[in-house]
Amino acid sequence: MAVRQGRQWRSVCKGLVLGTLLTSCMILLYCLSTPQTHFSLPEVPVPYSCAHRPSQLRSKQTTNRSQQASGQTCTPKVDIMFMKTHKTASSTFLNILFRFGEKHRLKFAFPDSRNDFFYPSVFQRSQVKDYRPGMCFNIICNHLRFNAPEVAKLLPMDTSYITILRDPAELFESSFHYFGKLVPFTWKIPGDEKLTEFLREPHHYFDPEGFNSFYLKNLLFFDFGLDNTLKLDDPRVEQGIRFITDRFQLVMLVEHFEESLILLKDALCWEMDDVLFFKLNARKGSTVSKLTPEFRAKALEWNAIDWKLYQHLNQTFWKKVDAYGRQRMAEDVAELRRRERRDGIHLHRGGGEL
Ligand SMILES: *[C@@H]1O[C@H](CO)[C@@H](O)[C@H](O)[C@H]1NC(C)=O
Ligand SMILES: *[C@@H]1O[C@H](CO)[C@@H](O)[C@H](O)[C@H]1NC(C)=O
Numbered sequence: 130m131a132v133r134q135g136r137q138w139r140s141v142c143k144g145l146v147l148g149t150l151l152t153s154c155m156i157l158l159y160c161l162s163t164p165q166t167h168f169s170l171p172e173v174p175v176p177y178s179c180a181h182r183p184s185q186l187r188s189k190q191t192t193n194r195s196q197q198a199s200g201q202t203c204t205p206k207v208d209i210m211f212m213k214t215h216k217t218a219s220s221t222f223l224n225i226l227f228r229f230g231e232k233h234r235l236k237f238a239f240p241d242s243r244n245d246f247f248y249p250s251v252f253q254r255s256q257v258k259d260y261r262p263g264m265c266f267n268i269i270c271n272h273l274r275f276n277a278p279e280v281a282k283l284l285p286m287d288t289s290y291i292t293i294l295r296d297p298a299e300l301f302e303s304s305f306h307y308f309g310k311l312v313p314f315t316w317k318i319p320g321d322e323k324l325t326e327f328l329r330e331p332h333h334y335f336d337p338e339g340f341n342s343f344y345l346k347n348l349l350f351f352d353f354g355l356d357n358t359l360k361l362d363d364p365r366v367e368q369g370i371r372f373i374t375d376r377f378q379l380v381m382l383v384e385h386f387e388e389s390l391i392l393l394k395d396a397l398c399w400e401m402d403d404v405l406f407f408k409l410n411a412r413k414g415s416t417v418s419k420l421t422p423e424f425r426a427k428a429l430e431w432n433a434i435d436w437k438l439y440q441h442l443n444q445t446f447w448k449k450v451d452a453y454g455r456q457r458m459a460e461d462v463a464e465l466r467r468r469e470r471r472d473g474i475h476l477h478r479g480g481g482e483l
Contacts, residue, residue, distance in 0.1 A: 170255060172282070173263035179236070179285045180207050180267075203398035207233055208285045211270040212292035214352050215344075216303040217383050221406050222293060225390075226270050229403050235267035238283060245272035249343060251354055252276040254283040275354040277376060289397060293381040293389065294349060294442060297435035298428040299418050301345070308344040315345070328427040347434040361433045370438050379449075380442045391461045392449055401461075405469055 211226060213219045230237055240246045241258040252273040254260055266284055295303075305324045309315045314336045320326050327334050327345075336342055337358045347357035355369040373380075379396045381389030390404040420428060429436045450458055 171262050175263075175282060176265060176285045178208060178287045179265040180204070181234075205233070205399055205403075206287070206289050206397040207235055207267050208288040209268045209270070209397070210280055210284055210288050210290045211268070212275055212290065212352070212377070213270060213272045214293060214295070215348055216300055216307065217293045217295045218386060219293060221386075222381075223270055225404055225406055226268060229399070230268055232403075233267075236265060238266040238269040240271050246274075248272050249274050249341075249351070252279050254279050257283065274352060277354070277372075289379070290377040291379045291381070291393065291396075292377050293383060294439055295383040297347075297349065297432045297439050298420060298425045300348060300435070301428045301432050302418055302420055304344050304348055308341065312339065312341045312344055314339045314342065325424055328424050328431065331427075331431045347432050349435040349438060357434065359434060361437065366434055366437065369434075370441055373438065374441065374445065380446065382443065382446055385446070387462045387465055388450060388458060389446075390465065391458060392446075392453065394461075395453060401465065401468060402472070404465065405472060 209226070211222070213223070229235070238257045238260070240256055246252050246256045252275065257266070257269075260283070269280070269284060302324065305315075305327070309323065314334055315323060315327070318326050318334055335346065337346075343351040343357050350369065351357035353369070353373055355372075356365065359366050379389075379393060381393065390406065393399070394401060394404050418425070
């Protein structure tokens, strides 16, 4: 009897040990087979605001909307996403942002070790220097390819989205001159006037799969994270334009830079002195377009999505100017110019140029 019980007891023990071993092995295998869970960033909700006194700011916004709407008093907005586009006087604008950031001691989301966020790959918040989920950042303004969901996980909920556009024909011309050498398919374009030769037969030279080819077709649309090679009648073009219109509170225009700054001052509740600017990178002679009306038309046809986007946002822009008041706008622009002449040279240069 005792011997049989002993044997039974031993086999139960063996079973238990084996079972434990197997379970451990399974757990170990499971852990090893799902490594992604350890590397993806946890989802921490972003704060409502990253202003220094968010509670006060919030109460003001919610309890006295009528006062704010009438423009009597408001709290300056400090949480800003500036979508920098190519060749659009953006270093001049960045200087304004850096000066404002210094004045209010704001925290900028800078890229790690580079000047841009790994352009042309789309933005990921892990590219932000010293980023940890749940951190508070006020401003992002370095070059990036827009990626709305990732930006939304980085910046607070009350962030103002701002960008600036340039006439697509001039943008194309400028981009061709600055980035053309980086686009291999342009190397085989014959002659000295490569730009006009390209515009004569763009479909012959353009290679949508070619390295860096986005620089030479609908670059604006591309920068917003969208597909720059779509056909104009593709429904995704219309959707993309609507997406940009809905996402960005203010779209400024290079061609109307001063009016843009007044609209910005109004939208963000800033002071006139905050938007005084230095013309950085101003190359008067070389920025004048050399395109004839014929080639301008060809450039717009080639960049048809950007042209559609620009025309749409141009309408929005002038509607905003009308709402602001044409007369009031003219007066404010004159005031901006007056202060610029008076104070411009005494202002120090903020965080410098990117
Ligand atoms: C909000 O603003 C309006 C208009 O200026 C003013 O009449 C009202 O008293 C304000 N309300 C509060 C709660 O401050
Ligand atoms: C922009 O809009 C204004 C006002 O509607 C118009 O006069 C102007 O021609 C437009 N410009 C372009 C490039 O569409």
